[in-house]
Amino acid sequence: MTPQNDPIRCEEALDLIEPYLDGELPPAEAARLRDHLEGCPACAAELALARRIQGSLRALPQPDCPPEVIARVVRAGRGEVVPFAAPAVSAGRRARAVRGRLAAAAAVAALAVGGGTLFLHLQQQREQEARPSQAEVAEATREARLALAYVGKVSRRAGLDVRDEVLQKRLVIPTARSLSRSLGDLQGPAGEPRKEL
Amino acid sequence: MQRPLVLTLVLALVMSLLGAAGAAAQKLESQPGYLPIDQLNLFPVDKLSVEVNIEGPLLRMIAAATRQDDPGFSSVMAGLKSIRLQAFPLKGADAGAVKGRIGGAVRWLDAHGWVSSVKVRDKDQETYIYLKQSGEKVEGLTLLSFSPGDEAVLINIVGNIDPAQLGRLGQKFDLPQLQKVPAQGGAKKPE
Numbered sequence: 001m002t003p004q005n006d007p008i009r010c011e012e013a014l015d016l017i018e019p020y021l022d023g024e025l026p027p028a029e030a031a032r033l034r035d036h037l038e039g040c041p042a043c044a045a046e047l048a049l050a051r052r053i054q055g056s057l058r059a060l061p062q063p064d065c066p067p068e069v070i071a072r073v074v075r076a077g078r079g080e081v082v083p084f085a086a087p088a089v090s091a092g093r094r095a096r097a098v099r100g101r102l103a104a105a106a107a108v109a110a111l112a113v114g115g116g117t118l119f120l121h122l123q124q125q126r127e128q129e130a131r132p133s134q135a136e137v138a139e140a141t142r143e144a145r146l147a148l149a150y151v152g153k154v155s156r157r158a159g160l161d162v163r164d165e166v167l168q169k170r171l172v173i174p175t176a177r178s179l180s181r182s183l184g185d186l187q188g189p190a191g192e193p194r195k196e197l
Numbered sequence: 198m199q200r201p202l203v204l205t206l207v208l209a210l211v212m213s214l215l216g217a218a219g220a221a222a223q224k225l226e227s228q229p230g231y232l233p234i235d236q237l238n239l240f241p242v243d244k245l246s247v248e249v250n251i252e253g254p255l256l257r258m259i260a261a262a263t264r265q266d267d268p269g270f271s272s273v274m275a276g277l278k279s280i281r282l283q284a285f286p287l288k289g290a291d292a293g294a295v296k297g298r299i300g301g302a303v304r305w306l307d308a309h310g311w312v313s314s315v316k317v318r319d320k321d322q323e324t325y326i327y328l329k330q331s332g333e334k335v336e337g338l339t340l341l342s343f344s345p346g347d348e349a350v351l352i353n354i355v356g357n358i359d360p361a362q363l364g365r366l367g368q369k370f371d372l373p374q375l376q377k378v379p380a381q382g383g384a385k386k387p388e
Binding site: 144 | 247255263270274284322338340368370
């Protein structure tokens with residue numbers, strides 16, 4: 001029998017395969033499906049595949065559903081309002097979570113301390129490598145004194161210049177003017193020397 | 198709960214490492230009293246009669262080495278971050294060009310927040326002392342001197358500076374005596 005002549009079409013047969021395997025089809029419906037499968041190798045292959053999948057799934061270990069969840073589902077099924085609540089965590093699981101957090105924090109802290117120590121170590125190593133010898137420090141000391149001596153020399157020169165300038169303006173020039181006036185009194189008009197004192 | 202804690206710690210780690218790296222990498226160039234001598238290009242470096250470049254760690258070592266014998270000098274050195282000196286002999290050199298470049302440097306200092314402390318122009322001699330101040334603190338000293346027939350000098354000192362103390366120390370040191378010591382490191386013996 002070909003699928004075209006079968007009173008059950010292939011699409012309908014594929015929909016019936018799952019309930020058939022679960023034993024949920026009425027006997028008459030199941031018989032009609034079997035008739036179709038006998039004449040339709042494609043749908044028969046689908047049935048075989050579905051059987052294999054079902055077998056594999058059944059072979060998997062079934063996880064335990066916590067009794068609180070089952071109770072809540074049952075209460076919800078009865079139409080009761082089930083308030084949301086945080087899942088009850090066992091003391092052991094809580095302790096494991098705390099230990100996990102502490103381990104993570106410890107790992108990060110260790111990383112921070114390790115990184116900082118490594119950084120400081122490398123820094124010290126660099127300074128150690130660049131550390132000058134006693135002779136170099138002595139030479140640098142001489143250079144530093146030389147630089148300060150230059151500061152002294154230049155500022156002394158500037159100070160002397162200022163002093164000279166001040167002396168020139170406040171003492172030498174006024175004294176010269178005063179002297180010149182005095183001499184002018186002694187000399188004749190227009191700077192001519194007096195003929196007699 | 199776990200994620201924010203770890204994130205906080207990771208951030209703290211990154212911040213502490215960045216902070217340490219930043220502190221270590223705090224460059225002399227970023228100091229307020231630093232003078233970009235290379236940029237000013239005052240004197241031809243290969244013709245300097247004296248050149249001194251002393252920076253941070255070496256200055257601390259000088260301070261430590263002289264603590265017993267010369268406590269005043271040691272305390273000055275401990276506060277400094279760098280000492281740079283360039284002396285350029287003017288005998289036989291184009292003194293006019295050098296004088297022009299010193300004038301350019303003075304304009305640069307005026308334009309960059311340096312305060313003129315001493316400005317002496319007498320005949321051909323010129324002396325400028327500039328300070329870089331931060332509030333009451335002096336963080337930089339630049340000294341420019343032009344003395345025809347002798348030499349032109351540039352000094353830049355960075356750090357915690359007491360100009361009066363520097364001047365007093367400078368008077369104490371005998372320049373000709375110091376110049377006689379054969380140079381081994383950065384300082385060149387004057388010709």
